[in-house]
Amino acid sequence: MYDVIIIGAGTAGLSAAIYVQRSGRKAVCLEENTFGGQIVNTPEIANYPGIKNISGFDFAMGLYEQATALGAEVEFEKAVKIICEGDDRIVETSSGKTFTGKAVIIATGAKNRHLGIEREDELLGKGISYCATCDGAFFKGKDVAVNGGGNTALEDAMFLSGYCSKVYIIHRREGFRGEPDTLEALKKLENVEFVLNATVTKLLGENSLEGVEVKDKITEETKVIPVSGLFVAIGQVPDNEDFAEIAELDSSGYVKADESCYTKTPGVFTAGDCRTKAVRQLTTAASDGAVAALAACSYIR
Numbered sequence: 001m002y003d004v005i006i007i008g009a010g011t012a013g014l015s016a017a018i019y020v021q022r023s024g025r026k027a028v029c030l031e032e033n034t035f036g037g038q039i040v041n042t043p044e045i046a047n048y049p050g051i052k053n054i055s056g057f058d059f060a061m062g063l064y065e066q067a068t069a070l071g072a073e074v075e076f077e078k079a080v081k082i083i084c085e086g087d088d089r090i091v092e093t094s095s096g097k098t099f100t101g102k103a104v105i106i107a108t109g110a111k112n113r114h115l116g117i118e119r120e121d122e123l124l125g126k127g128i129s130y131c132a133t134c135d136g137a138f139f140k141g142k143d144v145a146v147n148g149g150g151n152t153a154l155e156d157a158m159f160l161s162g163y164c165s166k167v168y169i170i171h172r173r174e175g176f177r178g179e180p181d182t183l184e185a186l187k188k189l190e191n192v193e194f195v196l197n198a199t200v201t202k203l204l205g206e207n208s209l210e211g212v213e214v215k216d217k218i219t220e221e222t223k224v225i226p227v228s229g230l231f232v233a234i235g236q237v238p239d240n241e242d243f244a245e246i247a248e249l250d251s252s253g254y255v256k257a258d259e260s261c262y263t264k265t266p267g268v269f270t271a272g273d274c275r276t277k278a279v280r281q282l283t284t285a286a287s288d289g290a291v292a293a294l295a296a297c298s299y300i301r
């Protein structure tokens, strides 16, 4: 029996675990993949208050160590169902295990959005990647492209420019969501070229990626960019379908909740990128973790 079952061990989930443990309660995080969530794939974090510079991996490791040192448990299980039985909140996992607690925090984060074009799955690991930090080194000295205009794409491009002979940044419009500082720094690099108002329409190559076809949104002309790697960084999508009955989802699949982190079900809370919110940042994920944990502890009391 746990006090709080936290679904997800990313920044929001592990922050929640820290706060639950420090409130004298017992937390378990159920994590489908590796702990740390999306931030593990970020080469460098430079906007977390109080930490000038840190890699995503080191940040995630720090969170994990802090949470587990306080007594939180992390179980590598995929949560598939939340059941409310009286005061119990039971979470079932895909392996058939059940975890019983008094409150649940859904902190499932979000997954990489796919381009949704032909051969994307087939060429995964053969030129297509969603993680520059994980796969960048395989492309040392090669020409690659990054697709996207957010912070992930810009940071990936910056990271890859250190390894690769050439980095194309393909973005569907001229304006970028990513931080202007990073954008300006990229513009100064000789091995970075911007391909704007363009979408990737075809993936070329026999057994591995040899190039991408892009279509100019204004002229509708297509051209081929010869690259052996394409890093897809076009944002995230939530993965909350399994909890739709318990926690109401919006039309995009995010758990409907405001800053209080309450869902429609008593004893079920939500935190981080998986919930409806305007700003999805490391800071807001950590903040949600604290808010949801304290709300859960208060609910239990």
Ligand code: NAP
Residues within 6 Å of the ligand: 042, 044, 045, 046, 047, 113, 115, 147, 148, 149, 150, 151, 152, 153, 155, 172, 173, 175, 176, 177, 199, 233, 234, 235, 236, 279, 280, 281, 282
């Ligand atoms: P994002 O900010 O949502 O940006 C996604 C980018 O992909 C946008 O430029 C978007 O274009 C483009 N896009 C979306 N769907 C597309 C499609 N189907 N085809 C082509 N392009 C598409 O995602 P993100 O960069 O992964 O960042 C997610 C969140 O994490 C953001 O809040 C970001 O600031 C944060 N983050 C923070 C850090 C950090 O703190 N160091 C690092 C990485 C990410 P449009 O702009 O035209 O919509």
